[in-house]
Amino acid sequence: MQTLSVELGDRSYPIYIGTGLLDNRELFLPHIHGRQVCVVTNATLAPLYLAPLLETLAPLQADSVVLPDGEQFKNWETLNTIFDGLLQARHNRTTTLIALGGGVVGDMTGFAAACYQRGVNFIQVPTTLLSQVDSSVGGKTGINHPLGKNMVGAFYQPRSVIIDIATLTSLPDRELSAGLAEVIKYGLIADPAFLGWLETNMALLLARDVAALAWAIERSCQIKAEVVARDEKEGGLRAILNLGHTFGHAIETALGYGVWLHGEAVAAGMCMAAELSRRRGWLSGADVERVRVLLERAGLPTRSPPGLSVQRYLALMAVDKKVLDGRLRLVLLEALGRACVTDDICGETLRATLADCGAEA
C-alpha cells in the first residue's frame, strides 16, 4: 500500500492506494470521530461492495443510502435523498459520510457532507479510475444545474481517500478509458516523462495490470495533490487541472449529462486545447498528433460529437465557471508537459479550432 498526503494545514489528509483496502478496518476507524457513519453508493455498486464495507464498519451505527447510477442524477432531488436518509436515521453533527462510488457519488456525497447540519466529516472511497485519479482528491464537490455543470457546490475536503484498486475489476471498459483521459491529462499538464511512460504502458493499463494501474494512480494523485496544496480554491494554478474541461463541459451540456462520459468529453476537449495551442505556435503538428494517438489508443474520442455547431460551443463555453468577468479563459499547453491559463483568446482562431475538431458550421 502506498500513502500520499494532501498538504492543507489543519485540513491535510492521507490518500491510501492498494488492493483489498475495503476490508481494512484500521484504515477507516481512525478517520471516523463519532459513532455514526452513512455509506452513500449507487445501485450498480451496492450489490458488489456495500455489504463488505458495512461489515468493516460494523462496530459503528452504519447506515446506507443507495442513489440511482448516472450523471443525469447528479442533481438536487438525488442529493436530497441523502439528507432524507440521514435525518430518518437521526444522524447528528458527529456523523461521517462515506462516498463509495465514482465521481458522481463522490461529488454528491461530499456536497451533502458540506451542507448537512452545516458540515460533517466524510471519506472518499472511489471505485472508478476517473474518481481515483481526479474527483476524490482536492475537495471539489457539487451538483449540476440545468444551465451548467457543477454550478452548485462547495470546496470541502475529505478526512481521507481510500483507493482500493481491486474495485477496478468491475469497471466497464468504457469507464476505464474515461479514467485514462484524466491520467493522460496529468502527463500533458505537468510531467513529460509520465506522458512517455503512458505511451509505453498503455497496453498494460488497458489489460488492467495491477502494478501499472497502481503507478498511474499514484503519479496522478501526486500531481493533483501538489497542485491542490498550492491553490486549494482555484485562485490561479489549480485551473491547469481543467485542461480540456471547458470544451468538455460544453459537450456534456449540449448532449445532456451522461450521454458522453466526463472523461470522453475531456478527451475530445484536450484535442481541441492541443489544436488551439498549435495555432498559438506552442505545439507542433507532431505534438498534437501524439496527443491524439495516445487518447485514441486509450479508447477515447478525439473529435466533437456530431450535431454540435461552432456557435453552440461558444454559447455554452461562455457560462463555464472559467469565464472571469465576461472573458473566456482557457487552459492551453505551452509544451507537452507544461500548461498555462490564458484569457487572450482570438475568437477567429477559436472558431477555426472548433471547426477543425469536428464542430459543425
Added chain:
Amino acid sequence: MQTLSVELGDRSYPIYIGTGLLDNRELFLPHIHGRQVCVVTNATLAPLYLAPLLETLAPLQADSVVLPDGEQFKNWETLNTIFDGLLQARHNRTTTLIALGGGVVGDMTGFAAACYQRGVNFIQVPTTLLSQVDSSVGGKTGINHPLGKNMVGAFYQPRSVIIDIATLTSLPDRELSAGLAEVIKYGLIADPAFLGWLETNMALLLARDVAALAWAIERSCQIKAEVVARDEKEGGLRAILNLGHTFGHAIETALGYGVWLHGEAVAAGMCMAAELSRRRGWLSGADVERVRVLLERAGLPTRSPPGLSVQRYLALMAVDKKVLDGRLRLVLLEALGRACVTDDICGETLRATLADCGAEA
C-alpha cells in the same frame, strides 16, 4: 454611524450600524471586488428598498432576484430561483450577492453565495430587527428540510453587514417583538446590566425610538460578534446563542414553518429553558417571573401553543442539531446573565417543565 468588527482572522468583517446607510455608496463599493452584483430580496421589501439600493450600486452590473416572502419558502425550490437568476444573467465567480431582507432572505442568500460556483462573496443588509441582531452576523446560512429546520446549510461569512435602522420603520409590530426576543436573549445569556437596561427601556424600544434601537442593536451585535469570534463553528461556546432554540425549533416544526415567527417560538422556548433552570436550582421563581414579564412586555408568547403534547416535543427535540451522539443537549441559565450547555437532562424534569409551560399531556 457605529462600526463593530467580527474578528475571524482573514475572514474578519465590519458591521455598520446607522440610519440612511442604503444610500451610502462608500459603504458598499469597498466590499465588492468584481463588476457584478445581485441583490436578493423578497416581494414585500422590493417595492420599498430595491430601487434605491440598485441606484446606490449603479456603477456595477446590478441584477436582482425577488423571492416570495415567508419562512415556508426557505427551501430548495426558492434557493434554486437565486441560482437561476445568477446563471441567466451570467454571473461568474467574482460576483457579489447582497441579501436585502430578514433572516430568511439572509440565510438563503448566504447559502446561495456559499454554493454558487463553489462560493462567491456576499454582503448582509438586514431589514428586520431579528436579522440585524442575530442571523446577519456570524455566518450561519441554510435552508429548511421537511424533517428539520436549517438542516441543510453552511458556515459562510459575509464581507460586511450593513444595518440601516431606517428600514425598521416599515417593520410590522409583530416582527419588531420577534426581534426583541433575540435582544432579550443576549441579556439573559451574557449581560445582566443589559437585561436591566432592556427592562427600563422596553417602552422606548416598542415606540421605535431610534437611539434606543441603535444601542439595543449595537450591544446585541457586540455580544454575538464576541461569541462567534471565539467559536465560529459551534464547537462549544457558540451553542449558548441557542438559548430557547431547541424548544423553539420544535414549536416551529410542529406548527409548520411560518405560523409562529422564529422570535416568538424562541420566546416561549426561553421561558421553558428558564423554568428548567429553576428546577435545576439555578434560577429562583422570581428570576423566571422576571424573564416571563419582560418577554410579555415585549409582546411575545411565554407558553407553548395549544395542541402540542409533551411527547411531540420530545420527539421533535431529538432531531435538533444540538443533539450530540443521541444525547439531548440544552442551553440553560446558571443565573440571569450567564448561560451554560448541558447534556445532563433528567427526562422526568423535562416532561414536567414542558407540561408546566403549556404542553399537553
